[in-house]
Amino acid sequence: MSRTLRLLLAPVTSGLTYRRFVHLLLGAVLLLPYLGLVSLFVAAANAGDLRPLDLLLLLVPATAMAVGVALVPGVRALEITAARALLGAVVPDPDPGTLDAWPGRRRAAGWLLVNLAAGGLTALVTLAVLPASIGFLLAPWRELVPFPTGLAAAWMPVLGLALPLVLLHAVSAGGAVLARLAPRVLGPSPAERMAVELARVRETERALAERNRLARELHDSVGHALTVTTLQAGAAARVLDSDPAFVARALDAIAEAGRGALEDLDHVLGLLRDGAAGADRAPQPDLADFDALLAGARSAGVSVDVEVRGSIDAVPRAVSREAYRIVQEGLTNALRHAGPVPVTVRVVVGPGVLELELTNPLGAGTRARPGGGRGLAGMRERVHVLRGDLVAGAGEREWRVAARLPLRGSEMMSQ
Numbered sequence: 001m002s003r004t005l006r007l008l009l010a011p012v013t014s015g016l017t018y019r020r021f022v023h024l025l026l027g028a029v030l031l032l033p034y035l036g037l038v039s040l041f042v043a044a045a046n047a048g049d050l051r052p053l054d055l056l057l058l059l060v061p062a063t064a065m066a067v068g069v070a071l072v073p074g075v076r077a078l079e080i081t082a083a084r085a086l087l088g089a090v091v092p093d094p095d096p097g098t099l100d101a102w103p104g105r106r107r108a109a110g111w112l113l114v115n116l117a118a119g120g121l122t123a124l125v126t127l128a129v130l131p132a133s134i135g136f137l138l139a140p141w142r143e144l145v146p147f148p149t150g151l152a153a154a155w156m157p158v159l160g161l162a163l164p165l166v167l168l169h170a171v172s173a174g175g176a177v178l179a180r181l182a183p184r185v186l187g188p189s190p191a192e193r194m195a196v197e198l199a200r201v202r203e204t205e206r207a208l209a210e211r212n213r214l215a216r217e218l219h220d221s222v223g224h225a226l227t228v229t230t231l232q233a234g235a236a237a238r239v240l241d242s243d244p245a246f247v248a249r250a251l252d253a254i255a256e257a258g259r260g261a262l263e264d265l266d267h268v269l270g271l272l273r274d275g276a277a278g279a280d281r282a283p284q285p286d287l288a289d290f291d292a293l294l295a296g297a298r299s300a301g302v303s304v305d306v307e308v309r310g311s312i313d314a315v316p317r318a319v320s321r322e323a324y325r326i327v328q329e330g331l332t333n334a335l336r337h338a339g340p341v342p343v344t345v346r347v348v349v350g351p352g353v354l355e356l357e358l359t360n361p362l363g364a365g366t367r368a369r370p371g372g373g374r375g376l377a378g379m380r381e382r383v384h385v386l387r388g389d390l391v392a393g394a395g396e397r398e399w400r401v402a403a404r405l406p407l408r409g410s411e412m413m414s415q
Contacts, residue, residue: 024171025126034116294345
């Protein structure tokens, strides 16, 4: 019994019912100007004050204005806000780029039409129920035509109390129907949902690409610095007593490599912490820093033979940065896997293409790895981004890395 009573009184005690009532009555309020306009034209037509042509000339712009109000930008956003706040509807956000596009405006106009009809019906029923309820409550004690009075009207107060309850149930049910309908009419269309999902996928891809890029930066820069410093420290330890001058140079090289690694690490951490705002925190090295890179490798005991053809200043910055990292990783791999063996570096800036080639003899403990490690994977990713080609692998006596990076189409990437 108590459960039944709670179900009967639920619309009375729920604030959502009254908010939905307000939403429906707002539809009735919006309907009033349209009804006034129609009644004005009907009265003018019945009075015969206007000729049919004059009436038509007034009716066309009036109809256009009445319909145009529902199609102006921003109506859909207002309707979504009202549906969420008053109906309790869960309406997903449409794609901002298509919020006020014509398909969305037409759907907003359709929703307005539904609200006008539902609001008009609600107002009409409310205006009928409230006076009738008052009449039923007073009928046993007062003569109210056409109601009976006295004992014959003893049942009427019960009906007078039941009618508002029925009205609230109807309002709650009608509002619930509109709340379920609102996401379909006002929410994202299938095309908009696809656009939002596509944008989300693209954002995920951009985040993943950025994360991979930062991982490559850390691997190449910090890995190179650690490799150089490890070799320098080992060499210095072996001649600590016999060659103090070499030890001093090695310590200077270690300090320089450490400073460079810290700058690169600060740059990457700035990007992780600040996002795009940290992109200019520190310039990334490129081929302009080529000599310093080679000097660091030579300080670790590597004999580097360099051949440069063409002007590296003509290389776009995006290509120049990636080319620097490829050479850096090639030198790191030579130091790490073959030891301080001679390395030949060839850089050729040709018409529309940059060619890089690094070769070094295989060390005694070097093992060919067909799949490559993280460094080679990073090289391939860098080359792939620039739509270039990479060949890396071990021959009978030497390890060779060769990359071809197109220069055209890279200018926008270098901004």
